[in-house]
Amino acid sequence: MGEVVLAVDIGGTKTAAAVADRSDVLLRTEVAPTPAAEGPAAVVATVAALAARLLPEATTFAGVGIGTAGVVDASTGTIVSATDTFADWPGTPLAALVRAALGPRLQPDAVVAVQNDVDAHAAGEHRHGAASxxxxxxxxxxxxxxxxxxxxxxxxxxxxxxxxxxxxxxxxxxxxxxxxxxxxxxxxxxxxxxxxxxxxxxxxxxxxxxxxxxxxxxxxxxxxxxxxxxxxxxxxxxxxxxxxxxxxxxxxxxxxxxxxxxxxxxxxxxxxxxxxxxxxxxxxxxxxxxxxxxxxxxxxxxxxxxxxxx
Amino acid sequence: MGEVVLAVDIGGTKTAAAVADRSDVLLRTEVAPTPAAEGPAAVVATVAALAARLLPEATTFAGVGIGTAGVVDASTGTIVSATDTFADWPGTPLAALVRAALGPRLQPDAVVAVQNDVDAHAAGEHRHGAASxxxxxxxxxxxxxxxxxxxxxxxxxxxxxxxxxxxxxxxxxxxxxxxxxxxxxxxxxxxxxxxxxxxxxxxxxxxxxxxxxxxxxxxxxxxxxxxxxxxxxxxxxxxxxxxxxxxxxxxxxxxxxxxxxxxxxxxxxxxxxxxxxxxxxxxxxxxxxxxxxxxxxxxxxxxxxxxxxx
Structure with missing residues (x-):
C-alpha cells in the first residue's frame, strides 16, 4: 500500500471512516450510533478506534480529512455551532483533538482537515462525481x-x-x-x-x-x-x-x-x-x-x- | 495632468463620461438621451464625441472603462443580450468598436474594458465606497x-x-x-x-x-x-x-x-x-x-x- 489518508464522516446517526489513496476509497468501516450525546471526547475516541480498526499499528496516515455535522471553521478545524444532538460540540477544536488522539499514527507533517459534512459531500461530487x-x-x-x-x-x-x-x-x-x-x-x-x-x-x-x-x-x-x-x-x-x-x-x-x-x-x-x-x-x-x-x-x-x- | 483613463456609463436614459486618474473622477460630462434606438454605431459615436469634449486632441487615454446596459461578456467586451430599448445591441463587440472609434486618442497598449452597468456600480462601491x-x-x-x-x-x-x-x-x-x-x-x-x-x-x-x-x-x-x-x-x-x-x-x-x-x-x-x-x-x-x-x-x-x- 502506498501513501494513504484517513477519511471520516461524522453524522448524527453514524460515524464512517475509510482508508483512501489519491484516487479512491480502499477500505471502509463504521460505527452506529455516533456517541454524539456523550461529548467531543467520546466522538474523538470513536474516530481513533475506527482508525485502529482500519489499519495495523505500524502504518501511518499521510493526512486526515473529516466531514462533520455542524458549522465548521475550516481554516482552524474548529466547530462553530451545531444542533443539540451533539453535546458541547460548538467550540470543539476537532482538528487538534484528532491530531492528539492519533498521535504516532500520523506522519509528522500530516494535514488534519475538518469541514462540514455537506461541504465534504459537495467536495466529493466535485472531485470525483457529477460536478467533476x-x-x-x-x-x-x-x-x-x-x-x-x-x-x-x-x-x-x-x-x-x-x-x-x-x-x-x-x-x-x-x-x-x-x-x-x-x-x-x-x-x-x-x-x-x-x-x-x-x-x-x-x-x-x-x-x-x-x-x-x-x-x-x-x-x-x-x-x-x-x-x-x-x-x-x-x-x-x-x-x-x-x-x-x-x-x-x-x-x-x-x-x-x-x-x-x-x-x-x-x-x-x-x-x-x-x-x-x-x-x-x-x-x-x-x-x-x-x-x-x-x-x-x-x-x-x-x-x-x-x-x-x- | 498625469496618466488618465476614460470612464463611460451607457444607460437607457443618458450616457455619462468622465476623465479619471487612479484615485478619482476629474472631469465629467453627459448627453441625454442615449441614442439607443439608433443602433450601436450611434452609441459608439456618442462615446467618441464625449471623449473629444472632455480632453483636447493631443492628450491620450491610458485606458477606457465602460459600464453599459445589457448582459455583457466582460472577457471579450461583447454584448450578450439586452432589452429592446437598445436596437441591435446583442452581439455588439463594444470594446472593439470603441477602440476603433477612439483610434489615436488611445495609448497603444490601452485596455478597453466593458462590463454591465450594475457590475460597474458594484465595482465603484467596492473600490471606493461602502463595500471598500x-x-x-x-x-x-x-x-x-x-x-x-x-x-x-x-x-x-x-x-x-x-x-x-x-x-x-x-x-x-x-x-x-x-x-x-x-x-x-x-x-x-x-x-x-x-x-x-x-x-x-x-x-x-x-x-x-x-x-x-x-x-x-x-x-x-x-x-x-x-x-x-x-x-x-x-x-x-x-x-x-x-x-x-x-x-x-x-x-x-x-x-x-x-x-x-x-x-x-x-x-x-x-x-x-x-x-x-x-x-x-x-x-x-x-x-x-x-x-x-x-x-x-x-x-x-x-x-x-x-x-x-x-
Missing part, C-alpha cells in the same frame, strides 16, 4: 433535511460566517404555513426536505397513518391525490429554490442528491418543471444532474481534503 | 428596476452565463400576484423595484392618480394606509430577498443604493425588519449599508476597470 470539472457548482443534498455545498472558482466557498451555500433557509413561496428547523416559517427546508414533505402532506389533510416522506411517495405512486400534491409541491419548492440560487450564483451546474431525489421521476419531474418556470432565459439550460457517488460522497470529499496541497 | 475592503459583498441597486453586482474573493463574480448576482429574479414570497419584466410572476423586481412598488400599490386598490413610487412614498408619509402598506411590503420583499441571498452567499456585507432606498427610514425600517425575520442566526449581523457614492458609482467602477493590472 465544473468551475462552479451548487451540490444540494435533499434528505431528512436540505444541505448544500458551493463550489466557486473550483474551490469550496465558505462565506463570511462559514454558511455559504445554505439553500435550506431560502425564503420559498408556498412554504409559508410550515416551520423550518431554524425556527422561522417559509424556508425551503420546511417543505422541500423529507420531513418537510411529510409535514406538508399532513397540513393538506393527508392520511395521518402515513409516517414519513417514503410513505408519502408510496401513497402518491398508488394514486392518493393528497400525497401526489404534497410530493409535487415539495419537489417544486426545491426547483424554485434552485432557480433562485441560479439567478444569484449562475453556477455551471447543479447536482442534486439524497434520499428524496431517489423517489425518482415523480419528484424530478415537478422539480425540473418548477425550475424552468422560474429561471430567466439565460439560466434555462443550466444542467441539474443527479449525484454520482451516493453515500460515498462525503468520505470521498473528506479524503480529498486530507492530502498536502489538496 | 470587503472580500465579498452584494451591491444591490433598487430603482425603477432592481440590479445587483456580486464581489467574491475581492473580484467581480460574473457566473457561467454572465448573470451572477441577478437578485431581481429571485422568487419572493408576497410577489405572486405581480409580473416581473422577465415575463414570470413573483420575482423580487415585480414588487421590490420602484415600478413594482407602484404596481403593488395599484393592486391593493391604491389611488390611481398616484403615478409612481415617489408618489406612493409621499402618500405614505401623509398617512395613506394603502400607500404605507405598499411601501412596507415592497421594502420587506427586498429584505427577504437579501436574507435569501445571504443564506446562499454569506457575504461580508450588503450595500443597497438607488432611488428607492432614498425614500429613507420608511423604506429602510421594514426592509431591515424583514431581513432580520428571515435570516438564520449566523447571518443576523451581516451589515446592510447604504451606498456611499450615489450616481458616481458606475463611473468610478468603470474607471477602475480601465487601468492595466486593475
Amino acid at each position: 470539472g465544473a468551475a462552479s457548482a451548487l451540490i444540494v443534498a435533499v434528505g431528512t433535511g436540505v444541505g448544500a455545498g458551493l463550489i466557486l472558482d473550483g474551490r469550496a466557498a465558505r462565506g463570511a460566517h462559514h454558511v455559504a451555500g445554505e439553500i435550506a433557509h431560502l425564503p420559498t413561496p408556498g412554504a409559508e404555513h410550515l416551520r423550518c428547523p431554524c425556527g422561522r416559517r417559509g424556508h425551503l427546508e420546511a417543505i422541500g426536505s423529507g420531513i418537510g414533505m411529510h409535514r406538508h402532506f399532513l397540513s393538506l389533510g393527508g392520511d395521518p397513518t402515513i409516517r414519513d416522506a417514503r410513505g408519502v411517495a408510496t401513497a402518491a405512486a398508488a394514486g392518493d391525490p393528497v400525497a401526489r400534491r404534497a410530493l409535487e409541491e415539495s419537489a417544486a419548492a426545491v426547483g424554485r429554490a434552485l432557480a433562485g440560487a441560479a439567478t444569484i450564483l449562475d453556477p455551471e451546474r447543479f447536482v442534486v442528491t439524497g434520499g428524496v431525489p431517489n423517489i425518482g421521476e415523480a419528484w424530478w419531474g415537478p422539480m425540473r418543471a418548477a425550475y424552468r418556470a422560474e429561471a430567466i432565459d439565460a439560466l434555462q439550460s443550466t444542467p441539474i444532474l443527479p449525484g454520482a457517488l451516493g453515500d460515498d460522497a462525503p468520505l470521498r470529499g473528506a479524503a480529498a481534503s486530507a492530502w498536502r496541497n489538496s | 475592503g470587503a472580500a465579498s459583498a452584494l451591491i444591490v441597486a433598487v430603482g425603477t428596476g432592481v440590479g445587483a453586482g456580486l464581489i467574491l474573493d475581492g473580484r467581480a463574480a460574473r457566473g457561467a452565463h454572465h448573470v451572477a448576482g441577478e437578485i431581481a429574479h429571485l422568487p419572493t414570497p408576497g410577489a405572486e400576484h405581480l409580473r416581473c419584466p422577465c415575463g414570470r410572476r413573483g420575482h423580487l423586481e415585480a414588487i421590490g423595484s420602484g415600478i413594482g412598488m407602484h404596481r403593488h400599490f395599484l393592486s391593493l386598490g391604491g389611488d390611481p392618480t398616484i403615478r409612481d413610487a415617489r408618489g406612493v412614498a409621499t402618500a405614505a408619509a401623509a398617512g395613506d394606509p394603502v400607500a404605507r402598506r405598499a411601501l412596507e411590503e415592497s421594502a420587506a420583499a427586498v429584505g427577504r430577498a437579501l436574507a435569501g441571498a445571504a443564506t446562499i452567499l454569506d457575504p461580508e456585507r450588503f450595500v443597497v443604493t438607488g432611488g428607492v432606498p432614498n425614500i429613507g427610514e420608511a423604506w429602510w425600517g421594514p426592509m431591515r425588519a424583514a431581513y432580520r425575520a428571515e435570516a438564520i442566526d449566523a447571518l443576523q449581523s451581516t451589515p446592510i449599508l447604504p451606498g456611499a457614492l450615489g450616481d458616481d458609482a458606475p463611473l468610478r467602477g468603470a474607471a477602475a476597470s480601465a487601468w492595466r493590472n486593475s
